[in-house]
Amino acid sequence: MKRKCDRCDNEATVHEVVIRNGEKAEKHVCEGCAREDGFTVHAHAPISDLITKFVISQTKGEKSPVKVGVCGSCGLTFAEFKQQGVLGCPECYQTFEEQLSAMIERAHEGATHHIGKSPKRAGGSAGRHERITTLRKQLHDAITAEQYERAAALRDQLLRVEKPAAEREAAAESSKPQRGRGGSKA
Amino acid sequence: MSAARPPTAAEWLRPDSPEGDVVLSSRIRLARNFAGFPFVGRAKREDRRQILQIAKRDIMQGGLAPEVMWVDLNEVSSLERSVLVERHLISKQHAKGDEPRAVAISNPDERLSIMVNEEDHLRIQVIRGGLDLMGAFTQIDEIDDKIEAMSDYAFSSRFGYLTACPTNVGTGIRVSVMLHLPGLKLSGELEKVKRAANGMSLAVRGFYGEGSDAVGDFFQLSNQTTLGKSERDLLEEFEKQIVPKVVEYERLARRSLLEKRRVILEDRVHRALGTLRHARLLKSEEALEMLSFLRLGINLGVVEGVELATVNNLILLTQPAHLQRLAKHDMEQSERRVERATVVRKHLGGG
Numbered sequence: 001m002k003r004k005c006d007r008c009d010n011e012a013t014v015h016e017v018v019i020r021n022g023e024k025a026e027k028h029v030c031e032g033c034a035r036e037d038g039f040t041v042h043a044h045a046p047i048s049d050l051i052t053k054f055v056i057s058q059t060k061g062e063k064s065p066v067k068v069g070v071c072g073s074c075g076l077t078f079a080e081f082k083q084q085g086v087l088g089c090p091e092c093y094q095t096f097e098e099q100l101s102a103m104i105e106r107a108h109e110g111a112t113h114h115i116g117k118s119p120k121r122a123g124g125s126a127g128r129h130e131r132i133t134t135l136r137k138q139l140h141d142a143i144t145a146e147q148y149e150r151a152a153a154l155r156d157q158l159l160r161v162e163k164p165a166a167e168r169e170a171a172a173e174s175s176k177p178q179r180g181r182g183g184s185k186a
Numbered sequence: 187m188s189a190a191r192p193p194t195a196a197e198w199l200r201p202d203s204p205e206g207d208v209v210l211s212s213r214i215r216l217a218r219n220f221a222g223f224p225f226v227g228r229a230k231r232e233d234r235r236q237i238l239q240i241a242k243r244d245i246m247q248g249g250l251a252p253e254v255m256w257v258d259l260n261e262v263s264s265l266e267r268s269v270l271v272e273r274h275l276i277s278k279q280h281a282k283g284d285e286p287r288a289v290a291i292s293n294p295d296e297r298l299s300i301m302v303n304e305e306d307h308l309r310i311q312v313i314r315g316g317l318d319l320m321g322a323f324t325q326i327d328e329i330d331d332k333i334e335a336m337s338d339y340a341f342s343s344r345f346g347y348l349t350a351c352p353t354n355v356g357t358g359i360r361v362s363v364m365l366h367l368p369g370l371k372l373s374g375e376l377e378k379v380k381r382a383a384n385g386m387s388l389a390v391r392g393f394y395g396e397g398s399d400a401v402g403d404f405f406q407l408s409n410q411t412t413l414g415k416s417e418r419d420l421l422e423e424f425e426k427q428i429v430p431k432v433v434e435y436e437r438l439a440r441r442s443l444l445e446k447r448r449v450i451l452e453d454r455v456h457r458a459l460g461t462l463r464h465a466r467l468l469k470s471e472e473a474l475e476m477l478s479f480l481r482l483g484i485n486l487g488v489v490e491g492v493e494l495a496t497v498n499n500l501i502l503l504t505q506p507a508h509l510q511r512l513a514k515h516d517m518e519q520s521e522r523r524v525e526r527a528t529v530v531r532k533h534l535g536g537g
Contacts, residue, residue, distance in 0.1 A: 074224045086305065086350040088228035090219060090340035093348055093355075100352060104345070104413065107353050109387055111414025114346030116357045117327070119334050132338055136222040 005030035071095040073137070132158065199498035203316025206494075207485040208433045210364040210404065212319045213274070214326050217349045217358035218308040221338040225350035226303050234286040234303050240337055241302040242288070248332045250300075251292035258288045265516065268507035274313065275299040298329065305350050306358075308333070317433075319361060319425045323417065346413065356413030361424050364393075365432060368403040368482040369439030372451075379432060386428070387411055393474070401471050402478030402501075407432070444486055455483030459492070463536025468527040473504040496533055503529055 003012045010030035018025045029037065070077050076088030078096055087093065093100060105112050135158045142151035199210070219225060220240060223233055246256060259267060259280070267281040273296065276289050280301050292298035301309040310333075312326040340348040347358040354360070370376040380390050393404045407428070409420060443451045458479035461472075481497050483489035502508055504526050510517050513525055531537070 074228050076228060084227065086227045087225060087352065089224040090221065090342075090348040093342055093345055104352050104355065108356065108411040108413035111356070111411065113344055113414065114342075114356045115414055116346065116359075116416035116418075117330075118343070118346070119339050119341050120331070132222045 003028050005033055007033045069095055069099075199495075199502060200315035201494035201498055203314070203318070205317040205429075205433050206315065208366055208436045209317040209429065210366055211313055211315055212317055212322050213311060213313045213362045213364070214319065214322045215360040215362070216308075216310045216326060216330055217306040217347065217354045217360075218310065218330070218333070219340040219348060219350070220307050221340045223307065226305060226307060227350055229303075231286065237307050238286045238288060238302055241300075241308060242290075244333045244336045245290045245300055245302075248329075248336060250290075250329045250332055251295075251298050253293040254298070255291045255293045256288060257291065260284060260286065265507055265510055269511055272502065272505040272507050275311075276301055277304060277309075280304045297325070306354070317363065317425065317429055319363070319421050319429075323421055327417075353410075354412050356411075357415075357417050357420070359412055359417055359420065360408055361420060362406050362408035363424065363429055365405045365407060365429075365436070366403060366478065366481060367405055367432070367436050368478055369436045369443060371403045372443060372454075373439045375435070375439060379435060383407060383428075388428070402474035404474075404478065440482070440486055444488075451486070452483075452488055455479050455488050459483070459489060459534070462530050463534050464531070465527045467523040468504070468530060469523060470504060470506060470526070473526055473530060474501065477501055477504070492534065500530060500533055503533075 004010070005012045006028050008030060010032065012028035013031055014029050014034040016027040018027070071088055071092045072095065073091035074088035076092055078099055081087055081092070081096065087096075101112065135154055139151055139154040139158060142148075142154055200206070203209070203211075220237060223229060223237055226234065226237075229237065242256060246254060257266075257270070259276075264281070267276070270276045270289065271278055271281050275291055275296060276299070280287060280289070285303065287301075287303035289302065290298075290300040297312055297314065299311045299313075301311070310326060310329060312322045312329070314322045342348055346356040349355050349358055367376060367379070370379055383390050387410050389406075389408050389410050391406045391408065393401055393406070409424075458476040462468075462476050462480065477497055477500055480489065480492065481494065484492055484494050484497060503512065506522055509522055509525050509529065512529065517525060
């Protein structure tokens with residue numbers, strides 16, 4: 001039931017409850033009568049405006065400044081990643097590590113680090129992957145630029161870096177790296 | 187592709203596998219990428235060709251299985267590609283397009299398949315009939331080692347094996363068990379199992395994986411996270427806890443159906459058999475649904491005179507691409523329904 005204005009027949013939209021000396025006094029008036037009484041009545045703000053204002057005030061400041069990065073290796077931007085859902089190359093994990101970390105943590109139920117198998121050869125020499133990556137890229141560039149002498153030299157270098165695999169493996173065999181479950185039973 | 191391949195040999199449809207009454211297959215997939223190349227989505231055609239070459243060398247010379255068949259997907263018809271999808275050897279996505287890509291399949295057991303240039307450079311898959319995740323893992327782990335002995339994988343000590351999509355990063359492993367759960371479905375308890383699975387961050391999917399509906403009460407249960415848990419811990423959880431629990435519930439539901447609603451169960455099963463033996467038109471989903479009831483009936487001893495192997499084979503043979511390959515020509519959907527009904531009648535001795 002809608003309440004009528006205390007003074008006229010209009011619908012009461014302004015309500016005042018005053019408790020004075022332990023006594024409650026209610027006042028229900030329409031907009032017009034309220035103005036006459038000196039109330040400042042705000043015209044109804046559209047609810048959408050209110051929501052927008054609320055949302056903006058909530059997100060302001062909370063949003064961390066997103067770095068506009070580009071992967072130096074494949075040229076992928078973070079915006080592109082967000083659109084496509086896939087990264088451009090292994091280096092993207094380094095380029096966007098900061099932004100990716102939170103996302104990965106969410107996707108993997110709070111996990112932040114790998115546990116489990118690792119390539120036998122990965123432990124061998126740090127930076128080997130990066131070296132191979134760089135060499136392959138340089139080799140590719142050299143071929144596209146038709147610098148064949150340079151390309152041949154790069155190919156040899158690449159072979160040298162890639163080749164010791166067998167020897168490396170033999171070494172790894174003697175000191176079996178941990179695989180699967182980590183830690184030893186004490 | 188080799189025409190000599192027997193049209194019915196599929197590891198995951200073998201009738202005599204461990205827990206085979208409920209578990210159709212155990213599948214493990216590893217996502218791997220070679221160091222030094224962009225991921226497939228961003229790789230240029232020339233990169234993709236190089237990746238394909240490296241993969242082919244590693245796979246074909248690596249001694250991964252006694253006989254491995256290399257299928258360049260641009261050199262086979264779209265029908266052959268669909269056959270591979272139906273056999274769970276490649277994904278739907280991998281069947282599409284004209285980019286340089288391939289699949290290597292161990293012959294003739296089809297236990298091993300390696301998709302090259304799908305979302306990741308390599309998607310290695312090993313599949314076993316019934317519940318045998320440890321067996322599948324031992325095999326895939328060795329294969330992974332052999333490839334890694336020849337080429338470097340993209341790997342970081344923090345994030346593990348680096349994959350195109352960060353949701354696969356870490357171990358890059360997807361463990362997936364195909365279950366037949368008609369008992370839980372009929373008793374209305376399937377939702378409970380699904381909720382429990384979701385609570386453990388497992389995905390429940392239909393017969394054809396992502397985005398497919400559960401037709402014929404076949405479901406795939408798989409892990410959704412790949413970071414922070416070792417392969418062996420994940421597998422142990424699956425093989426020793428999760429799957430046995432579901433198998434137990436399903437068997438309980440079946441037993442209770444037998445005891446309390448035997449007539450209803452028998453009716454369902456025999457109606458299915460009747461339809462399969464006498465229908466003149468069969469849709470693919472209907473066939474799978476009826477075969478599912480029949481499979482249940484055989485496992486519970488409600489039906490006699492039909493082999494489980496026959497039903498399992500029909501599950502595959504009634505798929506659209508297999509039907510067309512069997513008939514040796516392309517068919518419209520309406521034609522396929524006639525052909526499907528004919529094939530099923532022939533195998534089940536109907537008239």
